[in-house]
Amino acid sequence: MGRVKLEIKRIENPTNRQVTFSKRRNGLIKKAYELSILCDIDIAVIMFSPSGRVNHFSGRRRIEDVFTRYINLPDQVRDNAVSFPELPYRRGIQNKEYLLRTLQQLRSENDIALQLAKFV
Amino acid sequence: MGRVKLEIKRIENPTNRQVTFSKRRNGLIKKAYELSILCDIDIAVIMFSPSGRVNHFSGRRRIEDVFTRYINLPDQVRDNAVSFPELPYRRGIQNKEYLLRTLQQLRSENDIALQLAKFV
DNA sequence: CTATCTATTTATAAATC
DNA sequence: TGATTTATAAATAGATA
Numbered sequence: 570m571g572r573v574k575l576e577i578k579r580i581e582n583p584t585n586r587q588v589t590f591s592k593r594r595n596g597l598i599k600k601a602y603e604l605s606i607l608c609d610i611d612i613a614v615i616m617f618s619p620s621g622r623v624n625h626f627s628g629r630r631r632i633e634d635v636f637t638r639y640i641n642l643p644d645q646v647r648d649n650a651v652s653f654p655e656l657p658y659r660r661g662i663q664n665k666e667y668l669l670r671t672l673q674q675l676r677s678e679n680d681i682a683l684q685l686a687k688f689v
Numbered sequence: 690m691g692r693v694k695l696e697i698k699r700i701e702n703p704t705n706r707q708v709t710f711s712k713r714r715n716g717l718i719k720k721a722y723e724l725s726i727l728c729d730i731d732i733a734v735i736m737f738s739p740s741g742r743v744n745h746f747s748g749r750r751r752i753e754d755v756f757t758r759y760i761n762l763p764d765q766v767r768d769n770a771v772s773f774p775e776l777p778y779r780r781g782i783q784n785k786e787y788l789l790r791t792l793q794q795l796r797s798e799n800d801i802a803l804q805l806a807k808f809v
Numbered sequence: 810c811t812a813t814c815t816a817t818t819t820a821t822a823a824a825t826c
Numbered sequence: 827t828g829a830t831t832t833a834t835a836a837a838t839a840g841a842t843a
Binding site: 575577578579580586587589590593594596597600601602603604606607608609610611612613614615616617618619622623624625626632633635636638639640642646647650651 | 695697698699700706707709710713714716717720721722723724726727728729730731732733734735736737738739742743744745746752753755756758759760762766767770771
């Protein structure tokens, strides 16, 4: 969709990479928004720009709630739902292990939140 | 992008809604994939089909790791990164409260995971 | 960085197989 | 149901401001 056909590989020029990110980020979020409305579904998108800044979108629910809905699924359902399962890092994943690690990282924040909750 | 211009509102016919979901889901995931490669970034997409089935995509990292990277950000950074902050439900959100609720829901699974970890 | 301008490529709505 | 076709709408690469 442009003057030339673009090969899908890392854009090496940092300026072009950031410009392309900005344009395509907007396009992707628009698509996610349209899909959430047209099909009346839960959707969440999280991405980090090349410079490390976070952007996210979610439709009807808060992103935390979509992720909760996701993480509460049985492991097998999550695993079967992976798009592009052929990507290298997915081989040999022990989903449970990574989930465990994630949850452990969440733990300290959980404790802090519980502390804060006492004063709410 | 089709024979007619499509108004962005809920598709009432269930069959059409599911068909549109399937097509646009593929398009969205392709876009997310291309963005992750072109711009060499972390991205995660989670969505639930009209019939409730989950689909997700993530680029370089597991989706859990992207969410961890997200959730570990300070509240204010997350809040400032919201796309379409004008959507109704975002008004008056106490991000911390919702995060707390999310984390509490994760708690029991965390405990189960920790139990399982003893045998790994 | 953000916004516009267009030539092109890409996505997709509706129809058809 | 799902795959393919095709006319058309939409996204976007590169240039420019």
